[in-house]
Amino acid sequence: MNWESRKIILGVTGGVAAYKAVDLASRWTQRGAAVRVRMTPAACRFIQPLTFESVTRSEVISEIWHPVGTHDRPEHIGAGDDADVFVIAPASADHIARLAHGFGDDVVCLTALAWDGPTVLCPAMNDRMWQNPAVQTNIRILQERGFHIVGPGMGHLACGSTGPGRLADLDEIDEIVSGLIAARELS
Numbered sequence: 001m002n003w004e005s006r007k008i009i010l011g012v013t014g015g016v017a018a019y020k021a022v023d024l025a026s027r028w029t030q031r032g033a034a035v036r037v038r039m040t041p042a043a044c045r046f047i048q049p050l051t052f053e054s055v056t057r058s059e060v061i062s063e064i065w066h067p068v069g070t071h072d073r074p075e076h077i078g079a080g081d082d083a084d085v086f087v088i089a090p091a092s093a094d095h096i097a098r099l100a101h102g103f104g105d106d107v108v109c110l111t112a113l114a115w116d117g118p119t120v121l122c123p124a125m126n127d128r129m130w131q132n133p134a135v136q137t138n139i140r141i142l143q144e145r146g147f148h149i150v151g152p153g154m155g156h157l158a159c160g161s162t163g164p165g166r167l168a169d170l171d172e173i174d175e176i177v178s179g180l181i182a183a184r185e186l187s
């Protein structure tokens, strides 16, 4: 597969697993894809945009008041013009709710509103949060809307619990994203 001409939007939201998204950004960049990282303000409390900028060699946008961004249109609109896939990893419970209900108050959900391509959503949170009926209902809404939900995985959680809630294995996320990119290459 030719990664050189491929573009991935990586949305990072506020959870402990935000640091793992750096690995995803790095592996796709190393293959030659353009990785454009968009972060919520909460995500920036967990990890610095500079880390993503260093591995992707590209500006990170973390606020909606960014008039033009990397396109000649508002960033949240322009981002969708030429990207292949939108990956949100990790996706917080809060962000999943905002996506399910069409909010546009941060750059990640605003970009999602203006995006009509494939979206991969990778939830990561405490096990009781994941099992909360509100979260489950929101996940179902997004699934029915065509989002590709990857994970969460089972195991040790940062909060000290064990259960469902870990960010899916990075190889699993990578495999789904690679498959979606390959499908776009064929279409």
Ligand SMILES: Cc1cc2nc3c(=O)[nH]c(=O)nc-3n(C[C@H](O)[C@H](O)[C@H](O)COP(=O)(O)O)c2cc1C
Binding pocket: 012, 013, 014, 015, 016, 017, 040, 041, 042, 043, 091, 092, 093, 094, 095, 096, 106, 124, 125, 126, 129
């Ligand atoms: C130390 C700490 C860790 C957190 N970890 C998570 C997490 O792993 N998953 C999650 O859904 N929310 C987590 N939260 C809560 C979110 O950060 C919070 O709901 C925030 O509003 C999410 O914002 P965002 O969706 O705009 O990124 C955590 C909060 C704190 C203080």
